[in-house]
Amino acid sequence: MAFVYHNSRRSVLSLIGAFMAASMAAAQLSSTFYDSSCPGVLSTIQTAVQSAVNQEARMGASLLRLHFHDCFVNGCDGSVLLDDTASFMGEKTAPPNNNSIRGFDVVDAIKSQVEALCPQVVSCADVLAVAARDAVVALGGPSWTVLLGRRDATTASFNTASSDLPSPLLDLSALITAFSNKGLSTTDLVALSGGHTIGQARCVTFRNRIYNENNISPSFATSTQGNCPSTAGDGDDILSPLDVQSPTAFDNFYFQGLVNQTGLLHSDQQLFNGGSTDSQVSTYSTDMAGFFNDFAAAMVNMGNISPLTGSDGEIRINCRTTN
Numbered sequence: 001m002a003f004v005y006h007n008s009r010r011s012v013l014s015l016i017g018a019f020m021a022a023s024m025a026a027a028q029l030s031s032t033f034y035d036s037s038c039p040g041v042l043s044t045i046q047t048a049v050q051s052a053v054n055q056e057a058r059m060g061a062s063l064l065r066l067h068f069h070d071c072f073v074n075g076c077d078g079s080v081l082l083d084d085t086a087s088f089m090g091e092k093t094a095p096p097n098n099n100s101i102r103g104f105d106v107v108d109a110i111k112s113q114v115e116a117l118c119p120q121v122v123s124c125a126d127v128l129a130v131a132a133r134d135a136v137v138a139l140g141g142p143s144w145t146v147l148l149g150r151r152d153a154t155t156a157s158f159n160t161a162s163s164d165l166p167s168p169l170l171d172l173s174a175l176i177t178a179f180s181n182k183g184l185s186t187t188d189l190v191a192l193s194g195g196h197t198i199g200q201a202r203c204v205t206f207r208n209r210i211y212n213e214n215n216i217s218p219s220f221a222t223s224t225q226g227n228c229p230s231t232a233g234d235g236d237d238i239l240s241p242l243d244v245q246s247p248t249a250f251d252n253f254y255f256q257g258l259v260n261q262t263g264l265l266h267s268d269q270q271l272f273n274g275g276s277t278d279s280q281v282s283t284y285s286t287d288m289a290g291f292f293n294d295f296a297a298a299m300v301n302m303g304n305i306s307p308l309t310g311s312d313g314e315i316r317i318n319c320r321t322t323n
């Protein structure tokens, strides 16, 4: 009896604690955060993202991914943007990022325009969150209101980037756990994975899938093998589109591809492999508006992961270095 009482009291207390932590963090972000301190910031970022995407459509995908890789490593705090130095090891060379994340020059260009407009007001973490939204819109995807007021970390974590960014080799249950560890639901996992409707992956990330897995369309496996040699180390960096049907359009074809067993990554096809997320994938494959709606909501949830607010952290002048 005492055990039961103690246990339930503890879970009620921890529920209250979790609720307060989540709502306090979210409450400090606000859509109007820069309305008086930097009224032009949103249009400045939007114009810069649009022109970067016009120059190279894939940049839209790369910017979206940077925000994801920022948020999953100790929260959306701009930590992913810090360069390594002789005395500082950042996140850029952690295995999930090394030779993979890109877009830093575009972020630098945006940040210097923003600094010219309003010096030391807008954080790098917020620039990433807004750029991710604008990139999705530029490629035809949904829009949403970005909550603002994040501040920038003065530290980064190679080890957390190595451990907390999900590997493309994970099975469904491990993917669900990786997102749940960040306070994101399974619905968020499936919706956010729809980010793979744009962008490219390297052969090294999907070689095993296209040569050794059975839940893959045979014609898709054959055609993808043509661009990714079976020998380990051979052609590791050759790119293939994550959504073979429309790699530069933000649409629901990624989910149609999962239903057709043309998911590129092992982790992609796990979302439609006879498990609990099949129905959500099927729904999105025929309901683009439903996917857009859930993706937008999930991006807001992801953007709320552990922001630095108030007087924590700093407003970095250069996103690559602490002040």
Ligand code: HEM
Residues within 6 Å of the ligand: 058, 060, 061, 062, 063, 064, 065, 068, 099, 100, 101, 102, 166, 167, 168, 169, 175, 189, 192, 193, 195, 196, 198, 199, 200, 201, 202, 203, 205, 242, 265, 267
């Ligand atoms: C569910 C777990 C996820 C796994 C295992 C995963 C894994 C990967 C991998 C392995 C790549 C290719 C990297 C390379 O070869 O260099 C990639 C690319 C990409 N990912 Fe994910 N990802 C996940 C979730 C997400 C989320 C939540 C988003 C954003 C909402 C996202 C957006 C992207 C984009 C846009 C690209 C292409 C980037 C480019 O072309 O530059 N991913 N992902």
Ligand SMILES: *[C@@H]1O[C@H](CO)[C@@H](O)[C@H](O)[C@H]1NC(C)=O
Residues within 6 Å of the ligand: 093, 094, 095, 098, 099
């Ligand atoms: C990152 O990639 C470079 C170039 O391929 C490689 O030399 C380096 O060892 C990698 N770094 C880590 C930490 O794996």
Ligand SMILES: *[C@@H]1O[C@H](CO)[C@@H](O)[C@H](O)[C@H]1NC(C)=O
Residues within 6 Å of the ligand: 244, 245, 256, 257, 260, 262
């Ligand atoms: C996937 O299936 C849909 C509906 O059956 C079809 O329209 C589409 O062309 C298929 N795509 C691929 C890549 O097989």
